[in-house]
Each structure stands twice: as structure tokens, then as C-alpha cells.
Amino acid sequence: MSITLDQVTKQYQGNPVVNDVSLAVAEGEFFVLLGPSGSGKSTLLRAIAGLTAADHGRITLFGRDVTQVSAREREVGFVFQNYALFRHMTVGENIEFALRVRRVKPAERARRRKELLDLIGLPGMDDRLPTQLSGGQQQRVAVARALAHKPKVLLLDEPFGALDAKIREELRRTIRSVQRELGITTILVTHDQEEAFALGDRLGVMNLGRLLETGRPTELYTRPATRFVATFLGAANLLLRREARSGSDLAPARAEGETDSPLRDRRDQEVVAMLRPEEAELAPDRDALLTAFLGYGHVEELQFTGALERLRIRMGTEGAARSSDSRSNEGETSAMPPVWIDVTRTQPEQRAFPLALGQRVAVGTRRIHVLPTPLSSFTACAESRDSAAILMGNPWLVDLTIRMQTRLSAQVEPLVADDGADPVVAPAGVAVVTAGPDCPARVRRLLARGVTPVLCLPEDAAPPSRVIVHFAGQVARRSTLAVTASLLRHVPAEAVFLGILPSDSSERTRTAGLRQLLDVRSEAQAGHGLDVRTELRLGERIEELLRELEAQPGQMLILGLPEPGSLPESFEALLTQSPGWPVLLA
Amino acid sequence: MVGITASSAAEISARPGRRTLTSVVIRWTFIGLSLGFLAAVLLAPLAAVFTTALGEGVAAYFRSFADADTGAAIRLTLFTAAIVVPLNTIFGICAAWAIAKFEFRGKTFLMTLIDLPFAVSPIVSGLVYVLLFGAQGWFGSWLLEHNIEVIFALPGIILATLFVTFPYVARELIPLMEQLGNDEEEAAMTLGASGLITFLRVTLPKIRWGLIYGVILCNARAMGEFGAVSVVSGHIRGLTTTMPLHIEILYNEYAFVGAFAVASLLTLLAVITLIVKSLMEWQASRASGN
Numbered sequence: 001m002s003i004t005l006d007q008v009t010k011q012y013q014g015n016p017v018v019n020d021v022s023l024a025v026a027e028g029e030f031f032v033l034l035g036p037s038g039s040g041k042s043t044l045l046r047a048i049a050g051l052t053a054a055d056h057g058r059i060t061l062f063g064r065d066v067t068q069v070s071a072r073e074r075e076v077g078f079v080f081q082n083y084a085l086f087r088h089m090t091v092g093e094n095i096e097f098a099l100r101v102r103r104v105k106p107a108e109r110a111r112r113r114k115e116l117l118d119l120i121g122l123p124g125m126d127d128r129l130p131t132q133l134s135g136g137q138q139q140r141v142a143v144a145r146a147l148a149h150k151p152k153v154l155l156l157d158e159p160f161g162a163l164d165a166k167i168r169e170e171l172r173r174t175i176r177s178v179q180r181e182l183g184i185t186t187i188l189v190t191h192d193q194e195e196a197f198a199l200g201d202r203l204g205v206m207n208l209g210r211l212l213e214t215g216r217p218t219e220l221y222t223r224p225a226t227r228f229v230a231t232f233l234g235a236a237n238l239l240l241r242r243e244a245r246s247g248s249d250l251a252p253a254r255a256e257g258e259t260d261s262p263l264r265d266r267r268d269q270e271v272v273a274m275l276r277p278e279e280a281e282l283a284p285d286r287d288a289l290l291t292a293f294l295g296y297g298h299v300e301e302l303q304f305t306g307a308l309e310r311l312r313i314r315m316g317t318e319g320a321a322r323s324s325d326s327r328s329n330e331g332e333t334s335a336m337p338p339v340w341i342d343v344t345r346t347q348p349e350q351r352a353f354p355l356a357l358g359q360r361v362a363v364g365t366r367r368i369h370v371l372p373t374p375l376s377s378f379t380a381c382a383e384s385r386d387s388a389a390i391l392m393g394n395p396w397l398v399d400l401t402i403r404m405q406t407r408l409s410a411q412v413e414p415l416v417a418d419d420g421a422d423p424v425v426a427p428a429g430v431a432v433v434t435a436g437p438d439c440p441a442r443v444r445r446l447l448a449r450g451v452t453p454v455l456c457l458p459e460d461a462a463p464p465s466r467v468i469v470h471f472a473g474q475v476a477r478r479s480t481l482a483v484t485a486s487l488l489r490h491v492p493a494e495a496v497f498l499g500i501l502p503s504d505s506s507e508r509t510r511t512a513g514l515r516q517l518l519d520v521r522s523e524a525q526a527g528h529g530l531d532v533r534t535e536l537r538l539g540e541r542i543e544e545l546l547r548e549l550e551a552q553p554g555q556m557l558i559l560g561l562p563e564p565g566s567l568p569e570s571f572e573a574l575l576t577q578s579p580g581w582p583v584l585l586a
Numbered sequence: 587m588v589g590i591t592a593s594s595a596a597e598i599s600a601r602p603g604r605r606t607l608t609s610v611v612i613r614w615t616f617i618g619l620s621l622g623f624l625a626a627v628l629l630a631p632l633a634a635v636f637t638t639a640l641g642e643g644v645a646a647y648f649r650s651f652a653d654a655d656t657g658a659a660i661r662l663t664l665f666t667a668a669i670v671v672p673l674n675t676i677f678g679i680c681a682a683w684a685i686a687k688f689e690f691r692g693k694t695f696l697m698t699l700i701d702l703p704f705a706v707s708p709i710v711s712g713l714v715y716v717l718l719f720g721a722q723g724w725f726g727s728w729l730l731e732h733n734i735e736v737i738f739a740l741p742g743i744i745l746a747t748l749f750v751t752f753p754y755v756a757r758e759l760i761p762l763m764e765q766l767g768n769d770e771e772e773a774a775m776t777l778g779a780s781g782l783i784t785f786l787r788v789t790l791p792k793i794r795w796g797l798i799y800g801v802i803l804c805n806a807r808a809m810g811e812f813g814a815v816s817v818v819s820g821h822i823r824g825l826t827t828t829m830p831l832h833i834e835i836l837y838n839e840y841a842f843v844g845a846f847a848v849a850s851l852l853t854l855l856a857v858i859t860l861i862v863k864s865l866m867e868w869q870a871s872r873a874s875g876n
Contacts, residue, residue, distance in 0.1 A: 051772050071775040078776040084769035088791040097787075098777035142773075149778060 001060075002027040002185040003048065003153060007531055008057035009494070010043050014465070016494055018044045019209035020057070022531040025202075028183045030176070032200030034190060036232070040209040041189045042157055048187065049155050050074045062152055077146030077184075081158040083138045085130040091117075091141050092126035098149035116144040119178055136167035143175065147182070154179070156188040160195065172198060193233050197221075205229045208492040213529055225372050225528075226489050227405055230274045237275040237341050238405055240377055241370070242428060270376040270428035272406070274369045277344040281364035282311070282353060289364035297341065299359045308344045311355065313363055315339040373486040374453065374479060374586075377407040379427035381446065382434060383415050391434055396463045396582075397455075403490045415441055426451050434459060435580045440572040443585065447565045453483050458580035464556035467495040468548060469532065472571055473562025476520040478527070480560035483586035485528035487558065495532045497521060498548065503538040510536070542570055549574070549581050556582040635853050639846035650844040658824040659832035659848070662743070666828065667808045670747045674804050678755025679797070685756075686763035697760075700753050711749050712817025715742055738820030743828065746814040751807045758800030762793055795866040806859050810852055 003025040010018040018040040025031045035041040046052040048059060050071030059067050066074050085094050092113055099109045117123050120140040130138055139159055146154060159175070160168040176199055179186050190196055196203050197217045204214040205228070213220060213229050224230040227238060275294075283289045286296075294315075301312035341363060355361065378401055382388035388410040391397070401408040411427050415438060426449040433442040435456040446454050469484050471477075488495050499517040501510060517534045524530045537544045549555055557574065561567060567585060575583055640647050650656060681700060685693060703711065717723050719736035729736060736742045770792060774784040790797070812830040819826040827835060829848055836845035 049776055051776070071772070072778045072780065074776075075778075076776060078773065080769050080773060082769060084773040086770055086773075086788055086791075097774070097779070101777060101779045101783060145773075145777070 001025065002029075002062050003031075003187065004058075004060040005044075005048070006058040006060070007533065008044065008047055008054045008059060010040070010047055010052060011055050016209045016492060018047065018054075019492065019494060020531045020533065021206075021209075021211045022057075022525065023204060023211060023214065025185060025187060027185055030179055030186045030188070030199060030201045032188050032190060032196040032203045033206060034193060034196040034203055034232070035206035036191055039206040041191075041206045044206070045155050045157050045187060045189045048153075049076050049078045051078070075149070075151050076153045076155055077149075077151040079139070079142050079146050079154070079156045079159050081161045083130070083135075083142045083162075085138055085142055085145070087130055089130075090126060091122070091128050091130065091133070094130065094141055095145050095148050097145065102149060112148060116148060119147075119181070120144045121174060134167075135163050136171050139163065139171060140174065143178065147178075147184075152185065154184050154186040156186065158189055158191070160190070160192075168195075175199070196233075205232060207232070207489070210489060210492075211529070212489055222367075223369055224274065226486075227272065227371060227373065228489065230369075230371060231405065235277050235342055235344075237277065237280075238371075239273045239275060239339075239368075240407065240429075241271050241273045241368075272371045272373055272376050274371060275341070275365055276367070277310070277342045278346075279366045279368070280313075280341060280343040281366055282313075282343060282345065282349075282355065282361045283364065284353065284361065286362045289362055291364035291366045292368075294341075294363045294365050296360060296362055299355050299357055299361060300340070302355065302357055308346060309350050311343040311345065313341045313343055313361065315341060315363070372482070374482045375404065375406075375430055375486045377409070377429035378432055378455075379429060380408065380410045380432045381413060381427060381442065382410070383412065385410070385412055387434060388412060390459060391432055391457065394457055394459070394461060396461055397432065397457060399463065400490060413445075415445070430455055432457055435461075435575055435583065436578065437576055439575040440567075443567060443572075443575065447561075447567060447585070450565060452479070452561070452564060453584055453586035456575050456580075456583045456585070458578070458582065460579065461556075461582050462554055463493075464491065464582060465493050465554040466552070467491065467493050467556050467558060468498050468545075469495060469558045469560070470498045470500070470545060471520075471560035471562075472568055473560065476523070477560055477563075478523075479564075480558070480586045481520070481524050481528060481530075483584065484532075484558050485524060485530040487584065488530060488532075493556075497524075497532050497534045498545075499534065499536045500541045500544045501536065501538055502540070505538070510538075542573055545574060546577070549577075556584070558584045558586060561585055632853060635846055635849050638842055639850040641846075642843050646843050647847050647850075650841075650847040653844065655824045655827070656832060656836075656844065656848060659827045659829050660851070662740075662827070663809050663829040666740075666744055666747050667805055669744055670751060670808045671801060671805050673748060674752050674808075675755050675797070675801055677752060678757075678759060678800060678804075681756040682759035682763050685760050687768055700756050703750050703753050708750055708811065708813030709817060712746050712814035715745055715749075715814075715818050719745075737818055738822065738826060740826070742818035743815050743826060746818045747808050747811050750811050750814050751804045754804035754807060755797070755800035758796050758803065759793060762796040766792055795869050799863055799866050802859050802862050806855050809855060 001024040003023070005021055005023040008018055008021045009016060021040075021044055033041040033044065043052055047054045048061075050066065050069060050073075054067065057067070058065060061074065061076070086097065089097070095113050095116055096109045099112060104112075113126065114123070117125060120143055122137060122140055122144075125133070125137070125141075130141065133141065143156075143159070156175070160171060163171065172195065175188075188199060200217060202214060203217055203220055205212045205220065207228050212226050213224065220229055221233050224233065230236045230238065280294075281289055281291045286293050297313035297315040299311055300314040301310075303310040343363070378397065380388045380391040380397075382391055392408055392410055397408065406429075426446070430453050431446050431451045432455045433439060433446070435458040439456050443454050443456065467484075467488060469480075471480065484495070497517055497520055499513055501513045505513070514534075514536050517536060521532060521534050524532055537548075545557070549557060559567075559571060559574070651660075681696070684690075685697060716737055718725060719729060719742065720726050721730065721737070723737075734741075736745070770788050771784050774788045779787065809828075810830055811828075812834075815828055816831055816834075819828065819831060821827055821831060821835065823835065829852060833845050833848050833852075836842075836848065
């Protein structure tokens with residue numbers, strides 16, 4: 001591996017800008033870091049170059065730990081968005097700068113200069129001043145300058161940002177061919193997904209300081225694991241799909257054998273599905289569809305954009321789809337909110353079935369990808385409509401559902417179930433309850449019906465800046481890790497796996513405990529690409545957890561249940577404290 | 587018919603770029619007014635200085651520099667400037683670097699402090715040093731014991747001049763450095779340049795015109811400072827009189843040619859300052875690509 005990042009973290013004024021990023025870039029690879037502005041991608045790149053010091057973590061370049069090494073000794077080439085050419089030096093002097101600093105002989109410098117100018121396609125421009133060149137030419141010179149001292153790593157920070165579309169494409173081609181020719185390991189930072197697809201051997205998508213996913217462009221486009229990557233890489237319709245005992249109500253049922261656990265069988269399973277606009281099929285009637293039927297809808301918007309036609313279909317209630325981005329204040333039994341589906345069609349498709357505004361169409365799905373996230377939607381469960389409304393108004397919860405582009409609904413049910421058959425359907429997705437004295441009862445009732453995860457939210461809960469993950473049982477269950485990974489992708493907070501052993505435990509137990517914790521960490525990393533720190537404490541579990549949570553405000557706890565649907569009684573003390581903290585039981 | 591003609595004439599005169607009689611008159615009135623004002627306030631005194639200085643012929647003009655006290659005043663002024671200007675240049679670059687490149691607490695306070703000499707009357711700046719180092723001042727008795735003269739001697743003059751002129755370089759560089767940003771320095775670092783090389787090869791060339799102008803302004807003020815120096819110098823002829831003080835003495839003694847001859851040197855300094863400034867602006871506009 002030529003570039004290795006290990007839990008790199010950078011904070012500005014207490015906020016993590018880069019949050020526990022671990023990444024390995026292979027030799028000669030063109031890696032593209034993609035993310036919206038403010039996602040921390042540029043900061044990460046500057047940390048690799050040594051222009052910004054990392055607060056935590058390790059950066060290794062070709063096996064050499066450079067975390068404490070200054071920028072001038074890291075031997076990387078860096079290209080800035082606004083070129084940063086030395087304005088008082090000619091093109092030739094700019095390119096020779098790194099060689100001159102290294103006291104390379106003039107003849108060798110001149111040879112290298114000519115070589116580089118040929119490489120970037122600006123031969124004979126040696127004596128121009130940067131101001132006499134166009135933006136594209138200046139950026140070419142900047143690339144040549146960064147390559148002069150033959151660095152092993154080339155870092156490009158939004159190099160096309162200030163250029164217009166045509167020059168951008170030309171320069172993109174130049175950079176790609178230069179990179180291939182030299183075989184130099186390259187990281188490019190951009191917010192443009194088209195650029196990322198065109199250049200990258202591999203992409204990494206960042207948001208809120210976290211590296212969400214890495215993979216080949218086609219992999220990430222067709223099989224994203226997270227909502228953010230699904231919607232950031234091209235357009236996507238996110239749908240909530242219900243899989244009831246009787247089968248799925250969105251598409252043909254998944255194998256029913258999957259719902260094998262008796263607890264799971266007692267409620268509908270809900271998953272988040274992604275439908276790309278180009279994977280939707282439109283037909284006049286259900287029978288005319290060649291693909292799986294989704295529902296009927298009406299054409300609400302129709303745009304001609306050249307090669308493609310963009311449509312927005314308003315789905316009717318007769319269809320079975322629920323859009324995950326619409327939020328309803330009504331209970332589960334009320335009418336479904338309107339759902340829109342974005343569709344793009346090619347010219348042949350348009351000719352085969354011309355459409356007009358308002359027309360009724362049947363929508364089919366060629367390919368649906370189910371996101372492996374256990375956090376599908378949120379349901380506020382309370383004994384009265386008022387307390388449900390208070391819960392739903394919690395700014396952090398609202399913020400979280402907007403970030404997750406999912407639905408937040410309410411369900412009113414009594415605190416204690418009437419014995420026998422429970423008349424109220426168990427909520428799908430994450431159940432949210434108010435923390436406090438009654439919280440354990442609420443949680444027990446939900447867990448008994450197979451509802452996980454459950455989020456206990458104090459009324460005045462603030463957005464957490466630190467997430468503590470603790471496993472109540474002996475082992476870390478896979479579903480807990482999945483919930484943790486999914487939540488952390490949407491929360492700008494640092495996270496820590498906290499292991500607690502009895503204070504009288506032997507040296508061997510301690511070593512074993514630590515190893516177990518590290519195993520959990522590597523499993524989270526392997527399975528979810530999530531990197532979390534680990535800490536081991538000695539003491540009584542509940543006491544230690546309480547001490548940790550009370551130590552500073554703005555923390556939340558993810559509590560891994562020992563087995564589905566069971567919360568050991570001793571842990572109930574964590575749900576009743578006031579002022580409290582959010583606890584996610586998973 | 588008449589109404590139509592009038593309105594179309596008004597319409598034509600309202601169009602930009604069209605030369606009508608009114609616009610020409612207005613234009614020349616304004617140009618004339620501003621030139622006249624300039625002549626009365628700036629050029630006339632300038633001319634008066636040189637005509638008076640040369641009033642008794644070129645020979646008399648040069649003879650006035652042969653006077654021993656005048657020579658001493660010129661030498662003292664040059665000596666003071668030679669110490670004050672480099673010191674304030676170094677200080678100015680440091681302060682500008684700190685303010686433009688780093689975020690730290692008390693940054694605004696530091697900016698205010700740098701501006702202080704602009705806000706304080708020069709007389710007060712001089713008096714402060716008398717208060718500190720004068721015979722009755724805070725450190726006066728200690729200085730007397732150790733036989734160190736500050737007030738009514740060269741150190742006092744240098745201190746007062748230093749205080750009055752310290753904002754000039756920093757004030758000139760701060761906006762320039764903030765505008766130019768830090769990218770080139772960062773680029774130089776990734777290319778392997780050390781801090782010193784980065785400063786000498788990248789930062790200094792980048793800010794050189796602003797720096798030169800700041801230094802020239804600082805120098806002009808250092809040579810021309812009257813108020814603060816007047817308080818601390820004690821006006822000892824041939825020993826502690828700088829050029830401005832010497833001009834006052836000569837003038838009070840009705841030695842007009844002598845006074846104005848020395849004054850003409852300071853005036854020339856002002857003219858050179860102006861020329862350098864225009865040169866700098868011309869360079870700046872050329873560097874930005876036009």
C-alpha cells in the first residue's frame with residue numbers, strides 16, 4: 001500500500017471535520033475522494049500533504065510513518081484549486097523550483113523542465129509569466145511543478161474547480177494520461193460525481209467528516225450501502241419496502257424463509273430500497289410492463305433535456321410504494337402520503353410510449369437495490385398524541401430523519417399491553433420513545449413484540465458529539481454493529497467502543513477482553529467500513545457507563561442487547577436518568 | 587413640434603457617451619476645480635519652497651549646506667532614519683505576517699496597538715518618553731546613576747521616531763498579505779522549500795512593492811517627524827537638532843535661504859515617495875495581467 005491512513009481525525013473548535021478516517025490506496029492507483037463541500041475531503045488531503053496537522057491517527061506513505069513529518073519532507077506533489085503558481089516567476093522557474101531547492105545542477109534542471117513541459121503539452125512556454133497563461137494552462141503548469149521532484153504521491157485538490165466545462169474535460173484527460181504514463185499514486189478531491197467516475201480507479205465518498213464507502217465507480221453506483229452514497233452518486237429514489245408475513249408489498253417477496261425468528265415474525269420487516277430513475281419502466285397498463293409492477297401514478301412533471309427525458313410521477317395510493325422521504329404526522333392506519341418517483345427515459349423509450357402531463361401510467365422497476373441499513377424509518381411511540389408530537393418535534397430527531405431522508409411518523413399505544421393478542425401493529429423500523437421513569441416499561445413492551453432498534457430520547461436531547469457503544473452481552477451481535485455503522489454515518493460525532501471488565505479480573509481476562517474489543521473493531525471495519533476507537537475500563541458496568549455518560553454533556557449511548565428482544569434489568573437505570581442522554585438499544 | 591425637438595434633445599444628451607455642450611461644460615468645470623484646488627493647496631507651497639530656497643541664487647543655496655550645524659542636522663537625521671527604518675521594517679513584516687497568516691486571540695487588540703501612533707498626537711508620544719526617561723521620570727534616577735542619557739540625546743530621538751513611525755510598514759503589508767493569501771507559501775513547502783527559502787524566494791518577491799512603499803513612507807516620516815522629536819531633543823544646535831528642528835531654528839532666526847534649502851531636501855523626499863508610489867501602482871497593475 002502506498003498511502004495508508006489509520007483513524008485520522010482533525011477537529012476545528014471541537015467539531016470533528018475529519019472523523020476517524022482509515023483508508024489504504026494501492027500503488028499506482030487513481031483514488032478520488034468525493035463529497036459535498038464541508039465534508040472534510042480537502043482537510044483530509046491537506047493532512048496527507050502535511051499542510052494540516054492531524055489531531056489523532058497515523059498517516060503512512062510507502063511504509064514510512066509521516067504523521068510527524070513536515071510538509072517539505074513528505075515528498076508529495078500537491079496541486080491547488082487556484083493553481084498557486086509563483087506569480088513573479090516564469091513558467092520555467094516555477095517548474096524548476098523544487099529542483100532548485102534541492103540544488104540540482106542547471107543542466108539536469110533544464111532537461112527535466114523540457115520533459116515536463118512536453119508531458120503536459122505546453123512545450124516552449126518556459127519564459128511566459130503565469131499571468132500570461134489561461135486558467136487551464138496555469139493548472140497544467142501547476143501539475144508539472146508538482147511532479148518536478150518525482151514525488152511518489154500526487155495530491156490534487158479540486159484542480160478543475162475554477163475552469164469552464166470544455167477546458168475541464170481537456171485537462172481531465174491530460175491528468176489521466178499523465179497519471180497512467182508515470183504510474184504515480186494519485187488522490188484527487190472533487191465534489192463532481194461525473195469527474196469522479198471519469199477519473200477514479202476507486203472512489204471514496206465522504207460526508208460529515210466520515211469516509212462512508214469506498215469502491216469501484218460501478219460498484220458504488222449500482223450497489224451503494226448507504227443512503228447518502230445512493231443519492232449523492234447520481235439521482236436515486238429511496239423507497240421504504242415493507243415485507244409482511246404475507247410477502248412484500250412493493251415487489252415480489254423476498255424468500256419468506258428469511259423471517260425465521262419467531263420474534264421477527266410478529267411484525268413487518270421494513271427495508272430501504274433504491275430505485276435509479278433509469279431503472280424505472282413506464283407503461284400504459286400493468287399488463288404492458290415487462291418488469292415488476294410498483295404502482296400506478298400520474299405524470300406531474302415532464303422535462304426534455306436532450307438525450308434524456310426527465311419525469312416526475314406522482315404515485316397514487318393504489319400502488320404499494322412508500323417514499324421514504326415523505327414524513328407524516330398521522331398514525332399508521334391513515335392514508336399514505338403522496339409519493340413521487342423520478343424517472344428518466346431514453347429517446348427510443350419516449351418514441352415507444354409518448355407521454356403527456358397528467359397522464360396515468362403504470363410504473364415498473366427493472367432493478368431495485370436494497371440498502372443494507374437497519375435504520376429504515378422512525379416511529380415515535382407514545383401513550384398520547386401530545387407526547388408523540390413533542391417527541392417528533394425534537395430538533396435532533398428531525399435533523400436525523402432529514403439527513404437520512406426517511407420518514408418520521410407517530411404511533412399512539414397504551415403503556416401496558418392488554419393481555420392476549422396485541423391489537424396495535426408493532427411499528428416497523430426504529431421505534432422512538434421518551435426517556436424517563438416510564439421508559440423501561442415502554443422499551444419492554446416494544447422489545448417483546450420484536451421491535452428493534454429502540455431509541456430512548458430525553459425531551460431536551462441535544463445533538464450528540466460523542467457516541468459510546470457498549471455491548472450488554474458477552475458478544476457483539478452483528479445487528480448491533482450494523483445499527484451503529486448506519487447511525488454514525490449520519491451523525492457528526494466521534495465514537496468509541498467501550499468495554500468494561502470487573503475490577504478484580506485477572507490479567508488473562510483483561511487481555512482477552514481487550515482482544516475481543518479489537519476483534520469487534522476489525523469486524524466493524526471489515527463489514528461496514530466503520531472505524532471506531534476502543535477503550536477498556538475496569539469496574540462495575542452500570543457505574544462505569546453512568547460515570548462516562550455524566551462526565552460531559554452531548555453524549556449518546558448505543559447499547560448492544562445480549563440477544564434480540566431482551567434488555568437485562570440492570571441496564572434500565574441508564575434509561576431513567578434526568579437530565580438524560582439518548583440511548584439506542586439495538 | 588417644438589416640444590418634440592426639446593424632448594428628443596434631452597433624450598440624446600441623456601445617452602451615455604454622447605458629447606453634448608452641457609456634458610463638456612460640466613466635465614471641464616470639475617476638472618478645472620480640482621486642478622485649481624490642487625495648485626493652490628499643494629503646488630503653490632511646493633513652488634514657494636524652491637523659489638525661496640533659490641531666491642539668492644544657486645550658490646547661496648548650496649552654501650547653506652556648508653554650515654556646520656546644518657550638516658550635523660542632516661547627518662543626525664540620516665543616522666536616526668538608518669536605525670529606525672530597518673527596525674520598523676523587521677517589526678512591520680513580523681506583525682503583518684502574524685496578523686495576516688494566523689488566527690490568535692488578541693488579534694484585533696494587536697491591530698489597534700499598531701494604529702496607536704496614528705491616533706496619538708506626536709507631542710504626546712514625545713512627552714511619554716520624557717515622563718519615562720526624563721530626570722524626574724520613572725527611570726530617570728536609575729539612568730542618571732548609570733550615566734545614561736536618553737532624553738535630550740540621540741537615544742530619545744531614536745525612541746520617539748521609532749514610536750511615531752512603527753505603523754507604516756505593517757499597515758501597508760497587512761491588507762496586501764491578506765489579499766495574496768497563503769497558497770504560494772504552502773506550494774513552496776510541499777515542493778521542499780525551507781521556511782527561510784520560502785520567505786526569501788516566494789513571500790518577499792510577492793510583497794516587495796508594498797514593502798518598498800511602506801519603507802519609503804516610514805523613512806519619509808522618520809526624517810520629517812517634528813512634534814515628538816521636538817519634545818525629547820532639547821534643541822541643542824549641532825548635537826540634537828534633526829532637519830525639521832533645524833529648519834525651525836533657522837526660520838526663527840530669519841535665515842530664510844538656509845531654512846528653505848533644508849526644507850527643499852524634505853520636499854524632494856516627498857516627491858520621491860510619490861514617484862515610487864506611482865511606480866508601484868504601475869507595477870501592480872502590470873503584474874495583475876493588464
